[in-house]
Amino acid sequence: MASHVPVVEINDVSKRFIIRKEKSLKERLVNAGRSKQFKEDFWALKNVSLEIESGSTIGLIGPNGSGKSTLLKTIGGIIQPTSGSVQRRGRLAALLELGAGFHQDLTGRENVYLNASILGLSRRQTDLYFDDIVEFSGIKDFIDTQVKFYSSGMYVRLAFAVAVHVDPDLLLVDEVLAVGDEAFQRKCLDKIRSFQAEGRTIVLVTHSLGQVTELCDRAVLLSKGQVMFDGVPHEAVRDFRDILEERRVDEVTAKAEKAHEPVQEGRVVETVVFARGREVGDDIHPGDDIIIRATFEHPTGIDDWIAAVQIDSTMGTAVYGTASPRFENVHLPRLTSPRTIEFVIKNAQFGTGRYFINTSLMDKEKRHLHDAVQNATFEVPYYPLAVGVLHAEPEMRDLGA
């Protein structure tokens, strides 16, 4: 459990990178002396302040380019902040970029000794750990091979094995673990769990939101170099999904606007979704009847038209879909002026998360006349016993030894 001793104190840290805009060497030469015009400041971190308490496991999450790796490297002292300060206590082990800290021309064995000495271990101490490190890495047969011949998975195996055997107080892990195969990833996660039990402090950057809620006791959400949320992992994950969704909706809207053509062939006017007995915009709970109400129109009129809805998860995966021809008892008359129809999904069992509804108007040949992408959305609130798009009421029994 986390005690109240900060292992890392990050005070108002900002990091600026200078981005060069020249594209070729020729352009650089031509622009020599006027280089200022072709440089741009880019703030990868903006006024980040965090205290990391001893014994905590923190997940850094955020969209691509939001500054996660930069923050981790700043904590690790690999890069210096442009302003602000970072203070760290205790022994650090860091798994940042792939191959960082490894010498290409040295063998795995030599690199283990080199790495361990950089991390503060004497040769004798490393001798003691060496067999365990090699055993953990699972690459015994290649330990006397130069690491330049290693695959990325082999690199990570050895680097992680060293990092976890040098008795660190603080372990920093960037996304590199994803490079290892599944069995090795599991082994790493087990190791991280035993580190937690031993009261060590871990900061990890990950795109696996499941890992964050399962493993971390705190999550920090970054967006455009700023801390957007700092607290309970599942809340950070929810806010992160919102950011991703906003971006996705913006992209979809921008694309739709770009390709905008006057609607000749009818359209989806609007879609609303709500649970029976509740308002549009209220959370939807497992067991609710979900009502999707969609309005369509056609300027010149169309017979035998088809209305279809599809529910997507935030990952863009279709979770459920249905269309009017499946309902033989309902005959849709010729569509001209706006007409609203309703689909009811009884006793719906969606898992925690946000969902989007795409509504389509099709002709009888199933040609899409208009797809209203992400036309409505709903949220199923957090529920702690499971993850995934399916809700179920789990039970667990101990069947004994």
Ligand SMILES: Nc1ncnc2c1ncn2[C@@H]1O[C@H](COP(=O)(O)OP(=O)(O)OP(=O)(O)O)[C@@H](O)[C@H]1O
């Ligand atoms: N050395 C550098 N020079 C210039 N820009 C950099 C440098 N390192 C990082 N950046 C920029 O800083 C921003 C943040 O990068 P960072 O790698 O920290 O993001 P991230 O959140 O870890 O992203 P990802 O999820 O894609 O790994 C990016 O826009 C990146 O291009």
